[in-house]
Amino acid sequence: MTSEDRLAPIRERIDAIDAELLRLISERADCAREVAKIKEAAGQTTHYYRPEREAEILRRIKTQNPGPLEDEEIARLFREIMSACLALERPLSVGYLGPEGTFTQAAALKHFGHSVRTQPFGTIGDIFREVEAGSCNFGVVPVENSTEGVVSHTLDMFARSPLLIAGEVMLRIHHHLLSRATEIGAVRKVYSHQQSLAQCRGWLDRHLPAAERIAVGSNAEAAKLAARSGDCAAVAGEAAAELYELRSLAQRIEDEPGNTTRFLIIGREDAPPSGRDKTSLLLSCRNEAGGLHRLLTPFAEQDISMTRIESRPSRQGVWDYVFFVDVCGHRGDAEVSGALAQLKTAANLYKVLGSYPEAVL
Ligand SMILES: C=C(O[C@@H]1C=C(C(=O)O)C=C[C@H]1O)C(=O)O
Numbered sequence: 001m002t003s004e005d006r007l008a009p010i011r012e013r014i015d016a017i018d019a020e021l022l023r024l025i026s027e028r029a030d031c032a033r034e035v036a037k038i039k040e041a042a043g044q045t046t047h048y049y050r051p052e053r054e055a056e057i058l059r060r061i062k063t064q065n066p067g068p069l070e071d072e073e074i075a076r077l078f079r080e081i082m083s084a085c086l087a088l089e090r091p092l093s094v095g096y097l098g099p100e101g102t103f104t105q106a107a108a109l110k111h112f113g114h115s116v117r118t119q120p121f122g123t124i125g126d127i128f129r130e131v132e133a134g135s136c137n138f139g140v141v142p143v144e145n146s147t148e149g150v151v152s153h154t155l156d157m158f159a160r161s162p163l164l165i166a167g168e169v170m171l172r173i174h175h176h177l178l179s180r181a182t183e184i185g186a187v188r189k190v191y192s193h194q195q196s197l198a199q200c201r202g203w204l205d206r207h208l209p210a211a212e213r214i215a216v217g218s219n220a221e222a223a224k225l226a227a228r229s230g231d232c233a234a235v236a237g238e239a240a241a242e243l244y245e246l247r248s249l250a251q252r253i254e255d256e257p258g259n260t261t262r263f264l265i266i267g268r269e270d271a272p273p274s275g276r277d278k279t280s281l282l283l284s285c286r287n288e289a290g291g292l293h294r295l296l297t298p299f300a301e302q303d304i305s306m307t308r309i310e311s312r313p314s315r316q317g318v319w320d321y322v323f324f325v326d327v328c329g330h331r332g333d334a335e336v337s338g339a340l341a342q343l344k345t346a347a348n349l350y351k352v353l354g355s356y357p358e359a360v361l
Pocket of ligand 1: 031032035036048049050051053054057081082083085086
């Protein structure tokens, strides 16, 4: 039997499976449409997106996955199916820190899938404003260990904004050397955001010791500049390569291979409980011995783990600080709401920034 003979029946099976998949996906889309009708009748007209429900579905898919596809891979496929089903009614509009090709755009698509309408904005402040005004349903902003260097700006915006956090996204950041040049030796200038240059310093020292390094506003901006001249390169992500038609001369050039950036989804409301949630808070205490310790004691007493604490100058007094705190659990959970009630009376400043599902993908 030739290999063609052996392939034929397997291909027939694949065709039959595809037909079945198509039928099932269409049936699923019909169900999502029914859900939308019911939500519409109940007066939910701005959007039908339910972050906690999507997180539950993705978690379940991952635990039920029989293989051979990886959990992450199968979840990504279902992510796209849900995104397409949701867009049937009205695609969500999602603002992100642009220009096109930034890691923030990649984070937006990872979280919402490719059927949303993404819209680039020049600054984090613009994204907050557009979501507040209702011209975008959600916004995506980098917050921790960011490659775009805007962590503190995002935190400071929360102090002033009524917006809430509706989700988080973790994105592995891989940097590539992108250029119109055909070989690394031809590169005289390297553009990138200063944090990306810093994250690839070792590689650049070894492979391009003589090239000038130029810091610009974003990696996408760097790719745009690199596209203008044959002896320039950008350190940027894969999306920028495609967008600006650049060759990837070296891949994954970051010095730390585990490099991950965390992004937040901001909206006019946060998310109902999904079973595995986080709550973010903005707090400050009196500037006295043991002040922070007393402030955080309710979490310890209720056995609530804190996943992050970040301090920022309050801008009100020279030595006053505000703290951005993330804890495990939803503000509606008994332990968390008990701790928050105690905290509220002890804190100078107390603001819940939102409860939302832990990142699944
Ligand atoms: C179908 C629903 O609406 C949307 C679509 C979902 C899906 O395709 O599974 C899940 C949650 C919502 O974002 C729902 O609320 O169940």
